[in-house]
Amino acid sequence: MxxxxxxxxxxxxxxxxxxxxxxxxxxxxxxxxxxxxxxxxxxxxxxxxxxxxxxxxxxxxxxxxxxxxxxxxxxxxxxxxxxxxxxxxxxxxxxxHLPLDLHPEVGNNVQLLKLLGLEPKEPFGSYNGLSIGYTSEFDEPKPLPLVAQILVEKLKTDYVKAYEFGVEEIKRVAVVSGRGGFTIPEAIEKGVDLFITGEFLHDDYHTAKEGRLSVIAAGHYASETLGVKALMPVLREKFRVKTVFIDNPTGL
Amino acid sequence: MxxxxxxxxxxxxxxxxxxxxxxxxxxxxxxxxxxxxxxxxxxxxxxxxxxxxxxxxxxxxxxxxxxxxxxxxxxxxxxxxxxxxxxxxxxxxxxxHLPLDLHPEVGNNVQLLKLLGLEPKEPFGSYNGLSIGYTSEFDEPKPLPLVAQILVEKLKTDYVKAYEFGVEEIKRVAVVSGRGGFTIPEAIEKGVDLFITGEFLHDDYHTAKEGRLSVIAAGHYASETLGVKALMPVLREKFRVKTVFIDNPTGL
Amino acid sequence: MxxxxxxxxxxxxxxxxxxxxxxxxxxxxxxxxxxxxxxxxxxxxxxxxxxxxxxxxxxxxxxxxxxxxxxxxxxxxxxxxxxxxxxxxxxxxxxxHLPLDLHPEVGNNVQLLKLLGLEPKEPFGSYNGLSIGYTSEFDEPKPLPLVAQILVEKLKTDYVKAYEFGVEEIKRVAVVSGRGGFTIPEAIEKGVDLFITGEFLHDDYHTAKEGRLSVIAAGHYASETLGVKALMPVLREKFRVKTVFIDNPTGL
Amino acid sequence: MxxxxxxxxxxxxxxxxxxxxxxxxxxxxxxxxxxxxxxxxxxxxxxxxxxxxxxxxxxxxxxxxxxxxxxxxxxxxxxxxxxxxxxxxxxxxxxxHLPLDLHPEVGNNVQLLKLLGLEPKEPFGSYNGLSIGYTSEFDEPKPLPLVAQILVEKLKTDYVKAYEFGVEEIKRVAVVSGRGGFTIPEAIEKGVDLFITGEFLHDDYHTAKEGRLSVIAAGHYASETLGVKALMPVLREKFRVKTVFIDNPTGL
Amino acid sequence: MxxxxxxxxxxxxxxxxxxxxxxxxxxxxxxxxxxxxxxxxxxxxxxxxxxxxxxxxxxxxxxxxxxxxxxxxxxxxxxxxxxxxxxxxxxxxxxxHLPLDLHPEVGNNVQLLKLLGLEPKEPFGSYNGLSIGYTSEFDEPKPLPLVAQILVEKLKTDYVKAYEFGVEEIKRVAVVSGRGGFTIPEAIEKGVDLFITGEFLHDDYHTAKEGRLSVIAAGHYASETLGVKALMPVLREKFRVKTVFIDNPTGL
Amino acid sequence: MxxxxxxxxxxxxxxxxxxxxxxxxxxxxxxxxxxxxxxxxxxxxxxxxxxxxxxxxxxxxxxxxxxxxxxxxxxxxxxxxxxxxxxxxxxxxxxxHLPLDLHPEVGNNVQLLKLLGLEPKEPFGSYNGLSIGYTSEFDEPKPLPLVAQILVEKLKTDYVKAYEFGVEEIKRVAVVSGRGGFTIPEAIEKGVDLFITGEFLHDDYHTAKEGRLSVIAAGHYASETLGVKALMPVLREKFRVKTVFIDNPTGL
Missing domain, CATH: 3.40.1390.30 (NIF3 (NGG1p interacting factor 3)-like)
Structure with a gap:
């Protein structure tokens, strides 16, 4: 207690x-x-x-x-x-909310990168003057379908959708969980190959396509389960409390 | 029911x-x-x-x-x-709140005037572009202590304080219940003899005094009991509900 | 010319x-x-x-x-x-943009209703103090899958997704094309049975569900093709110009 | 000169x-x-x-x-x-104004504490992102009436009113001169026993009472005489000018 | 008196x-x-x-x-x-200030038009959602130097400068006294031939030139003497007061 | 290339x-x-x-x-x-724009001072919390007409106008190119003898005159040719590009 x-x-x-x-x-x-x-x-x-x-x-x-x-x-x-x-x-x-998106250890975005075996490289995704996501880089370039497949397996969701708008082999990645499409122009400007987010909206489709930026939409819900899950062992160890994850997916 | x-x-x-x-x-x-x-x-x-x-x-x-x-x-x-x-x-x-200050029938300010046997004459007391009080006029001018005495009796409160800064005989009155001191410059400009409110603050003292405007502070609580009380018979008649007034004075 | x-x-x-x-x-x-x-x-x-x-x-x-x-x-x-x-x-x-969402003849929302054989009844969907959508009512209540099926056929899109959160038989409908989820609380408050929009976001899922409001997401792109298409004959007749519709779907 | x-x-x-x-x-x-x-x-x-x-x-x-x-x-x-x-x-x-409320030597709040034999401990009283008052602590807890009595004597005013809403023995004190009631929630949150200010308004009565925070209202005027008075010897010594204090109390 | x-x-x-x-x-x-x-x-x-x-x-x-x-x-x-x-x-x-620029009888702009024998036709010169000037039209088109010459004589100033950027014969005129250059785009859009103002700034030069809009700068001071002068007889007649005009030109 | x-x-x-x-x-x-x-x-x-x-x-x-x-x-x-x-x-x-006004090497204001053989001494000319000009000082005081004459010769413009409102011999100078009149109160407060700018407006005339601040208006265009001209050799040396200055004076 x-x-x-x-x-x-x-x-x-x-x-x-x-x-x-x-x-x-x-x-x-x-x-x-x-x-x-x-x-x-x-x-x-x-x-x-x-x-x-x-x-x-x-x-x-x-x-x-x-x-x-x-x-x-x-x-x-x-x-x-x-x-x-x-x-x-x-x-x-x-x-x-934002504190759990951008946290350098348990944040949704760092955790998303970890699923792909990546470490955060630079802050990315300006929101009210704040960077809420990260960029990273594969040691070995990977084809888009392979990256998508890893996310399907690790996130245990069949929501994942991949849009191949750019290079065949992905090297540089930017991640903003949830509804991160507002950072797509920044990703294009920074020459990223792949942008990973939760929901991909109609408004951002042509910008990404013309900017030759491939996109993976992993699901708003799925992409944001990682942060709270990563927080669980932290509190268990610190306070010896019991923890339980409540899965309540929206399919969106 | x-x-x-x-x-x-x-x-x-x-x-x-x-x-x-x-x-x-x-x-x-x-x-x-x-x-x-x-x-x-x-x-x-x-x-x-x-x-x-x-x-x-x-x-x-x-x-x-x-x-x-x-x-x-x-x-x-x-x-x-x-x-x-x-x-x-x-x-x-x-x-x-404001709707019960300025209401033409059950509002605190109209009800305050009624205690003195007065009818509202003109809207008064500009607040965010809204008039929340009223002016009125005695048929027969009255000395300040007499006006104060009526309020003491009718409001059943000994909080009432009178500040005699202007003429001896009060004819024109302006009323803003609660903490209405911000309308004192308007009362001076309009040539009112007496300003009646609930709380009278330090900030407004010299303005009223130099503007030769007498002031009665009838108590914030006391001056704002009138509106809800006047609403009681309205709802009883309309809906056949039972009503009760809860007296919880602060002495302020 | x-x-x-x-x-x-x-x-x-x-x-x-x-x-x-x-x-x-x-x-x-x-x-x-x-x-x-x-x-x-x-x-x-x-x-x-x-x-x-x-x-x-x-x-x-x-x-x-x-x-x-x-x-x-x-x-x-x-x-x-x-x-x-x-x-x-x-x-x-x-x-x-907005002028083509809310137009009473060629607007996306009126046109969406017409696909279902409905006429606009009341303005709906407050956005910056403006109503951009409409409510309507079926003469005969219809089950949700049937309404969805009509939209699939008329919009010629397989994007359409139906979320059955409320009553089985739909009578009252509200429509806001594109990304209209921000009006879901208004739809619940007004007792609508079905809310039709383009994109349905994660954020709005639980609000709709707890508010027992069924939702159809017809696709952002698909739901907004109707307005410009309805404008085509208007300009052809008025100015004797040639017209062509450019279909460039995003699948979103 | x-x-x-x-x-x-x-x-x-x-x-x-x-x-x-x-x-x-x-x-x-x-x-x-x-x-x-x-x-x-x-x-x-x-x-x-x-x-x-x-x-x-x-x-x-x-x-x-x-x-x-x-x-x-x-x-x-x-x-x-x-x-x-x-x-x-x-x-x-x-x-x-504010510069003379919060000054660490001649400020109204530091001077109020000194009347009680106290030293400022921590900044208190957030106003536009600024701390304008201080907290302090008695070495020996004192009953509320005794604290009030000291203020009556030192401030030479009979305005002082004490509201006993909390513990009998006062240890932790917070001070904001003038009309400082807007900081009462902060005083409650910080677990202070007594809040000293100038004017105590109706609006703050129940908050203080439910928060079990005792309050002393020492008079707006009286509580703000201390700062300018403390400034007098500073200027006399620095510039060899003559000084005079003009007492013009409002009784509020 | x-x-x-x-x-x-x-x-x-x-x-x-x-x-x-x-x-x-x-x-x-x-x-x-x-x-x-x-x-x-x-x-x-x-x-x-x-x-x-x-x-x-x-x-x-x-x-x-x-x-x-x-x-x-x-x-x-x-x-x-x-x-x-x-x-x-x-x-x-x-x-x-503005009330004396836009007044329909004594305003600076109406008075400037009268110097040229013109009557105000339409409100012109949007400033904070307000029209502060007027357009007008010569019955007989006039060459720019002639218009300038009339102003030199009537305003008794040698400040007047004419910039011939458009048609040779002036028909439509727009007037905004003082520093009115911010309305030059409006004058171009409305197809005016000549814009008359007080001061003509560097910033507006190329806009006027490319928009083929001729400009007369009649002097900030000179162009704004007309309004107060027109007010003089109004007050003399109304109140039987004596009046005097104080000439204090800046040469600008 | x-x-x-x-x-x-x-x-x-x-x-x-x-x-x-x-x-x-x-x-x-x-x-x-x-x-x-x-x-x-x-x-x-x-x-x-x-x-x-x-x-x-x-x-x-x-x-x-x-x-x-x-x-x-x-x-x-x-x-x-x-x-x-x-x-x-x-x-x-x-x-x-501003970056080329205030630059410490190629900025318009530093370059204007250099024409007079002066070095920038202190930042001057507050604009949105930014200092966009500089003050400086002649080793030997100079009469106003002489300063004006230097500018006429160096800027190769006959626009230059001098307003002698203050002391006969100029020692302290403040410079803000273009339309810098909004900084005249600052120049007066800082006890400058001469204010040099591009355009001098009617609004600022009496302020300068009463503040006994002499003014030189060197022309908006002329005073702002210096910055881009100073940038030319910088880019030639850095990138081996060819450069050309396009002179397009407005006479203002």
Missing amino acids: VNKDEIVNFLDEYLDINSFPDKSRNGLQVEGKEEVEKIAFAIDACMDTFIKARAFDADMLIVHHGLIWGGIEYVRGLVQKRLKFLLENELNLYAA | VNKDEIVNFLDEYLDINSFPDKSRNGLQVEGKEEVEKIAFAIDACMDTFIKARAFDADMLIVHHGLIWGGIEYVRGLVQKRLKFLLENELNLYAA | VNKDEIVNFLDEYLDINSFPDKSRNGLQVEGKEEVEKIAFAIDACMDTFIKARAFDADMLIVHHGLIWGGIEYVRGLVQKRLKFLLENELNLYAA | VNKDEIVNFLDEYLDINSFPDKSRNGLQVEGKEEVEKIAFAIDACMDTFIKARAFDADMLIVHHGLIWGGIEYVRGLVQKRLKFLLENELNLYAA | VNKDEIVNFLDEYLDINSFPDKSRNGLQVEGKEEVEKIAFAIDACMDTFIKARAFDADMLIVHHGLIWGGIEYVRGLVQKRLKFLLENELNLYAA | VNKDEIVNFLDEYLDINSFPDKSRNGLQVEGKEEVEKIAFAIDACMDTFIKARAFDADMLIVHHGLIWGGIEYVRGLVQKRLKFLLENELNLYAA
């Missing part, structure tokens, strides 16, 4: 929660039980996730997409239902 | 809740029970008030100062405690 | 091009030949489209997604290539 | 006048005589104060609340009267 | 002083004597003008360029000297 | 192009030929300049006033004509 404040203080510091401009209100969004024995991890704060967290007897839930973006103006409808459930069950809700 | 949405829709329209720029999120701030039999009325959304509302078996609480100003960024500490209480007890919370 | 200004003036007025706040610079974005004999229509301003327009001997190209959003800061890279091609070939480029 | 620029330059630097975001235009607000022999000190820039300063033959007046906040848009009414008096009498007016 | 408020109220209404977004604080900028017998008129609020106004025993000075733009942050240096002079001499200062 | 990117990268760094807040989009505004053999230099981006640059067989044009300020919203009219010409002739356009 650990006091919730100890975990929150550790995470706030470990993830450097107050250093990044983010619409997500990062940190402890909803306060619950004082003592924490079991922590659930998930991607999205929603009723399905909350119900499973309670079924697992979790005292705290750590998510990538929290409940509060900007500020809650009215506690009505879905917001009321979700808050009521959390407060009645005294389930602590901790959210980490 | 009335469905809460009927009451909310009526109040939204009756108080014209969406027409005024206000930091308060006016309207149903926290959703509770579907069916409403008893409504409590109070000035401030706080634990003391909530606990009394529950003790009275209220299904809805209508206040002048709600819980949400701007937006809730974190459900922690006091905010968590208050929201948890409301949601666990399924107590609907409805807030009306 | 028609002078380009006549066509531009007609379109500016017909589409009410200057009345909507839009990041797209709507209207004649790039000035080309004075005289126009043939007009090409497409969804996206990109090299593939430009090259085909020239191959068809078009003098003007009308698109939904133009070249200029906000303003061009540097004429370099892709922007230079695209502008150079247009200017060297004196191809007029006319763009209409 | 000292040149006014020498005094102004010294004060600008000593009070670090240009480093803080403040609505007050800090520094020499109104230029008067070149040579300065006697300096008057007061809290508020108003006619009463100006007339007394002239009666004392002062060449410069240093105040906490100046004439110019933002900017003067029209020299009419009270503003005209005040400016006319200053300019005709060539009375230099120097204002220091 | 007229009370100053009567004149101010008349001017505020006649010039519609509060209807235009202007950096100039239009209206009575500095309050002086209560009673007004003589009014001086000038272009610029400066010491030269003030001294002459006093020499003429004026009680009020009406100018096109006042003392206050935005707001006065410090009464020091030139600002102090000017304000001190006005306040010590109790000289009322009234300013009208 | 040099690759254009090498020159652009060198200039971006040498002029520190991305460090200054500027409405001008500094850097390579329009991309042209890959290989550069001859570079033209001019003040203004306009058709006259472009046509001459092509006549000189230039591959790149470097200007002080570029084509893009903020962003291009529509490629129509003059903008279309200019862009079309540049793109069809593959003429690279490089613009440097």
Whole structure:
């Protein structure tokens, strides 16, 4: 049993929660039980996730997409239902959005690179003056289908889609998990061969194609499971708490 | 028993809740029970008030100062405690700030004038391009102490303080309940004899004095009890609900 | 042969091009030949489209997604290539984004409804204080798979995906073409049964699901082909010009 | 006799006048005589104060609340009267608002702590990203009435009001002079036992009470006399000028 | 003798002083004597003008360029000297900037057209969403040198410079007094033959030349003497006051 | 022959192009030929300049006033004509506005001082928090007409106008090329004897006069020819390219 404040203080510091401009209100969004024995991890704060967290007897839930973006103006409808459930069950809700994308150890983007056997090389992906992704480089160039195949296997998802717009052999890679298409012009300018992200939108299609930049869309959900999963052993070792991952895929 | 949405829709329209720029999120701030039999009325959304509302078996609480100003960024500490209480007890919370100051029938300012036997004459008190108070005029000029005495008796408060900075006999009056001192320059410019408000702040003292404008501070709390009280019979008649006023004075 | 200004003036007025706040610079974005004999229509301003327009001997190209959003800061890279091609070939480029989404006759959303045999009922889909979509209602409720099947056939696309989150029989429908997910909370609040849009994003999945709102994603590209296509006969009849539709699907 | 620029330059630097975001235009607000022999000190820039300063033959007046906040848009009414008096009498007016609240030696907040025999411990009271107050700690815990009594005696004011909302014995104290109630949530979060300020407003009552934070309101005027008074010997010693304090209490 | 408020109220209404977004604080900028017998008129609020106004025993000075733009942050240096002079001499200062450019009777632009025997035809010259100038048309086209010659004679200035960039015979004219070059693109778009303004800047030279728009620069000072001069008889007739024009040319 | 990117990268760094807040989009505004053999230099981006640059067989044009300020919203009219010409002739356009005013070696202001035999002493001329000019000092005071005469001779322009408002013998000088009048209050406050700029506007006349600050207006065009001219030998030496200066004076 650990006091919730100890975990929150550790995470706030470990993830450097107050250093990044983010619409997500990062940190402890909803306060619950004082003592924490079991922590659930998930991607999205929603009723399905909350119900499973309670079924697992979790005292705290750590998510990538929290409940509060900007500020809650009215506690009505879905917001009321979700808050009521959390407060009645005294389930602590901790959210980490950008801090869990760009973290140099457990961040979604570093973890995505690791799936491909790569190390982060340079910060990439400017968002509000912040680099939220990374570039990297294969020692041996690889064909696009092979890179895609590795992701299918490691992410255990059949969502992965590959768009071959550039060179046949991929050497330089840039990664921005989730919906990272807004950084495609930067990838083109920096001469990257392949851009890996979660969702690939219509708007970005022709830019990538004309810029001869190949793209892999690995799924918004799938590409963002890595960060919270990497956080699990960190908290287990630090606090001797029990952990559980709640899989709640959207197929998107 | 009335469905809460009927009451909310009526109040939204009756108080014209969406027409005024206000930091308060006016309207149903926290959703509770579907069916409403008893409504409590109070000035401030706080634990003391909530606990009394529950003790009275209220299904809805209508206040002048709600819980949400701007937006809730974190459900922690006091905010968590208050929201948890409301949601666990399924107590609907409805807030009306500026709409209940300026309303032509039940508004705090019109009601303050009525205590003095006056009718609103002209809109007064510009706030974000909105007039939130009124001016009025005595048929017979009255000395300041007499006006103060009437307020002491009618408001049943000994907070009332009178500052005699101008003429001996008061004819023209301007009223802005709560903390209305920011409209003192307007009162001076318009040649008013007496400005009535709730709290009178240090900052406004010399402006009023040099502008030869007498001031009565009737108490922030006391001056804002009138609006919600005037709303009580309106809802009783309209919906046949029971009502109760929760007195929770701050002495300020 | 028609002078380009006549066509531009007609379109500016017909589409009410200057009345909507839009990041797209709507209207004649790039000035080309004075005289126009043939007009090409497409969804996206990109090299593939430009090259085909020239191959068809078009003098003007009308698109939904133009070249200029906000303003061009540097004429370099892709922007230079695209502008150079247009200017060297004196191809007029006319763009209409929001004005072609919300137009009551040729707009993407009205046209989407027509595919389903429906008429627009009420404005829907608030965007910068503007309604860009519509609601409608089936005379006879229809099961979701049937609605999806009609869209597959009429749009001639196998992209269409249906998410059954609510009632079995669909009666009330709301439509926002392209990436319309930001209006899902409005659809839930208004009690709509089915929301039809182009792209459906991860972020909106749980909101729709918990709000019991079924969703059809018909493809960003496919859902936005309808507006420009509906504009073709209008210009043919008005100006006796030749027209051609350039199909350049992204599969997104 | 000292040149006014020498005094102004010294004060600008000593009070670090240009480093803080403040609505007050800090520094020499109104230029008067070149040579300065006697300096008057007061809290508020108003006619009463100006007339007394002239009666004392002062060449410069240093105040906490100046004439110019933002900017003067029209020299009419009270503003005209005040400016006319200053300019005709060539009375230099120097204002220091936030710089005189937070100064580590002569600031209102440090001086308030000194009355209680305390030293500033940590910066406190975030205002536009600036800490304007301090926390401190009694070696021996003291009951609230005793702390209030010391302030009554040292400040020579009977305004002082104490609100006992928390522990009986006060150890940790936070101080923000004037109207400092906006920092009450910060005081609660930091576990302070007593918050000392000038004016205590209705709005902050329930927050303090539920947060179990005791409050002393020492008077806006009284709590802000300390800074300018502490500045007097500094200028006497530095420039051999004569000084006089103008007491012009508002009772608020 | 007229009370100053009567004149101010008349001017505020006649010039519609509060209807235009202007950096100039239009209206009575500095309050002086209560009673007004003589009014001086000038272009610029400066010491030269003030001294002459006093020499003429004026009680009020009406100018096109006042003392206050935005707001006065410090009464020091030139600002102090000017304000001190006005306040010590109790000289009322009234300013009208944009309201005196665009006024349909006495405005600088209408008056400039009248010098050429022209009537205003359409509003022209968009500035913050406001039209501050006018277009007009000669019945008989005139060569540029002839138009320039008329202005030299009527304005009694040898500043006038003509730039022949377009057609030889001028028919359509647009006028924006002072520094109006920012409206040159609008003049080109509207197919005007000649643009008349006060100062013509380097920045606008090539735009006018490539747009084949001839330009006459009549002098900033000279082009803005017309409005205040036209106001003189209006006030003489209305209030039976004496008037005097103070000529203080800058040669610019 | 040099690759254009090498020159652009060198200039971006040498002029520190991305460090200054500027409405001008500094850097390579329009991309042209890959290989550069001859570079033209001019003040203004306009058709006259472009046509001459092509006549000189230039591959790149470097200007002080570029084509893009903020962003291009529509490629129509003059903008279309200019862009079309540049793109069809593959003429690279490089613009440097503030970076070429304030550069410590080739900047317009340092170069203006050098004409007078002076070295920059202190940064001067605050613009968006940036110092864009310099002050300097003559070893031997000089009469104003002599300083003006030197500029006439060295700049080979008869535009130069001198306004003697202050001391007879000039010692301290401040320089801001182009339209620098907005820094005149700063020059007065800093006790400068002479302010040298390009254009001197009506608005600044009385401020300079009352502040006893003499002014020399050397012509906007003339005062800004120095920077690009000083850049010519730098690029010749660095890249062995040919250079040509295109003189296109506006007389303003």
